[in-house]
Amino acid sequence: xxxxxxxxxxxxxxxPAVHRVQASPETVNWGYFDNSxxxxxxxxxxxxxxxxxxxxxxxxxxxxxxDDAVREIYEEIPPADRGPGSHIITGPIYVEDAAPGDVLECxxxxxxxxxxxxxxxxxxxxxxxxxxxxxxxxTIYRVNEGTGTAEAVFQYEYPGEYTQAGSITDLExxxxxxxxxxxxxPARYHFGTAGVAPSEPGPVDSVPPSVYGGNVDNRxxxxxxxxxxxVQVEGALFTAGDPHIAEGDGEISGTAIEAHLNxxxxxVLHKDLDVSTPTLETASHWMxxxxxxxxxxxxRKAALEMIEFLEANMGLAPPSxxxxxxxxxxxxxxxxxxxxxxxxxxxPKDIFPQTI
Numbered sequence: 001x002x003x004x005x006x007x008x009x010x011x012x013x014x015x016p017a018v019h020r021v022q023a024s025p026e027t028v029n030w031g032y033f034d035n036s037x038x039x040x041x042x043x044x045x046x047x048x049x050x051x052x053x054x055x056x057x058x059x060x061x062x063x064x065x066x067d068d069a070v071r072e073i074y075e076e077i078p079p080a081d082r083g084p085g086s087h088i089i090t091g092p093i094y095v096e097d098a099a100p101g102d103v104l105e106c107x108x109x110x111x112x113x114x115x116x117x118x119x120x121x122x123x124x125x126x127x128x129x130x131x132x133x134x135x136x137x138x139t140i141y142r143v144n145e146g147t148g149t150a151e152a153v154f155q156y157e158y159p160g161e162y163t164q165a166g167s168i169t170d171l172e173x174x175x176x177x178x179x180x181x182x183x184x185x186p187a188r189y190h191f192g193t194a195g196v197a198p199s200e201p202g203p204v205d206s207v208p209p210s211v212y213g214g215n216v217d218n219r220x221x222x223x224x225x226x227x228x229x230x231v232q233v234e235g236a237l238f239t240a241g242d243p244h245i246a247e248g249d250g251e252i253s254g255t256a257i258e259a260h261l262n263x264x265x266x267x268v269l270h271k272d273l274d275v276s277t278p279t280l281e282t283a284s285h286w287m288x289x290x291x292x293x294x295x296x297x298x299x300r301k302a303a304l305e306m307i308e309f310l311e312a313n314m315g316l317a318p319p320s321x322x323x324x325x326x327x328x329x330x331x332x333x334x335x336x337x338x339x340x341x342x343x344x345x346x347x348p349k350d351i352f353p354q355t356i
Contacts (some may be wrong), residue, residue, distance in 0.1 A: 016046045023052035025076035031085035034202025035233045039094035045269035053243035054088045057258035059168035059262040060119035061140045085206030087193045088167035091239030098236035103273040107226045107266040111189040114260035116143045118245040123254030132237040141257050149184035154285040185246050191218045193242035208340035213278045228279045251335040273311035277305045293341040298343040306345040
């Protein structure tokens, strides 16, 4: 898929090493990035890593969304050790020879649901919270691997206010109702939060996305795609979490269908790329991401990032790239609920004479 030149020191005949990082109280951080965290795995460029991703919403329906290992994470990491953000992120993974100025490519080779259930919350931080008088609802979905869809199992009004990441609800204390009968949602597995460690000393809030990645929430970051991250610190220190079964552009209620996913990633280190923001490559498009508290400013930044990308990697003059964005580029709200709102600018790859 990628046209970038892979900087892999292994010979073509060498099979890449495969590592595994299981999620446990010792291998996850709850709610923060920290560039001083000890690596849980060390890899070479070209290596593959199996990563277990755990959702911070398993307590919304523990009978459906917790196994023994998930329950251990919730029990062994007390609320005092969580935050300032909400996400459970696995890692960090140290990439040998990675240094600031490099670009780390994360290729998504496979994604599998750990358990066939996920939770969506219409949250107090959702865009329509005031229109719903601040009421919060949890909807539990079940994924059908055979049809590649998810359907609602039940919904309940959340008792009180949803303020504590990892809170656990006793389903016997709430009234559940059947909703969305016959509606099937396309399953679009992806990790909502992934990236390299920030240059800022930790703990850094996991909620707002930034140039290092983090809570980007692009639903198109699925199997067969690559995200390119500008490395901020030695070793890159990649982490991933916040797994999703499905999400719409905007994530307007506050969350996606939050679930547990197991991912297989391949990491490739690039020494000669010019990427200044998380940049996604799919089979058909390039996407640049930008973030701002004001959505209009996020659109402007996403456009400027794409113009910079096209100038650096396609040799286009800025006025030409600007024209191209108006006639062939698309802008989408990645998410509008994480403080720093996200936009991504898409440009189709097949309009160019050759891929980069």
